[in-house]
Amino acid sequence: MSGLKFVAERTGDGAGQPFLDTDNGEELMHVQPGTAIVLGSRSPESPGTLYITSKQVVWLSDTDRSKGYAVDFLSVSLHAVSRDPEAYRDPCLYAQIDNGVEDDESEGSSDEGDVSSDLSRITELRLVPSDPSQVDTLFQIFCDCAELNPEPIEEEEEEHNWIFSADQLENQEAEEDSEWLISQNSTHPIGHSNGDHDLAHNVLQLQINDQRFEDAEEMDSDSKNGHHHHHP
Secondary structure, three states: OOOEEEOOOOEOOOOOEOOOOHHHOOOEEEEEOOEEEEEOOOOOEOOEEEEEEOOEEEEEEOOOOOOEEEEEHHHEEEEEEEOOOOOOOOOEEEEEEOOOOOHHHHHHOOOOOOHHHHHOOOOEEEEEEOOOOHHHHHHHHHHHHHHHOOOOOHHHHHHHHHHHOOOOOOHHHHHHHHHHHHHHHOOOOHHHHHHHHHHHHHHHHHHHHHHHHHHHHHHHHHHHHHHHHHOO
16 A cells, blocks of 8 residues: 555564564664654654654654554655745655545545544655754655665566567557557647558558569569560
8 A cells, every 4th residue: 555554563672663574675774763743734743753764764653652654665756855934844854645546536535533544645744853954864865765666667668668679570560559659658649640650551561562563573574475485
């Protein structure tokens, strides 16, 4: 599930730490104590500790062991340093969250009681360190971690390679596929690229017919010549 998640489990003593998915190489990159979190337009929650791992951002409340929030770096669509007192009173790290939900869907379904569905509608958060000079550090770590989590676009790329490098396909088929992509992705109306395609197709047909025609002529003239020799 993309977007913000509720974290209730912790490991370790005291206030505890978030569980890390060490099997998949998740490591803790940075711990920032004394950090408040602001979810959307809610009031700030504090005191808490921020844990930044190679895969996600986790905020755990210092006072309530059953309360925490996490968001994967893949769901963070934008992060920025905010020092504008009109936007927020303290310097903070602002992050936009892609929750994978269309806006109109998210407003319609409001279950007050269900914390997780409530969280999944949050599309922005602020992290407010008690030491404002830490904002730049947090920003840099966010940048580093975002680089460790590139958008997963492998599947799309494979498809495109398949279409454009398919030499074993008839040129004709490959042409149709690439035309289809162009007509889907470009601003041209679909009819436009189809027109071009038909034209290319007809030219190809003409060339083929020309060759056949020449072959036929050669054969004809050969046989005529042959006849001439036999019947002087």
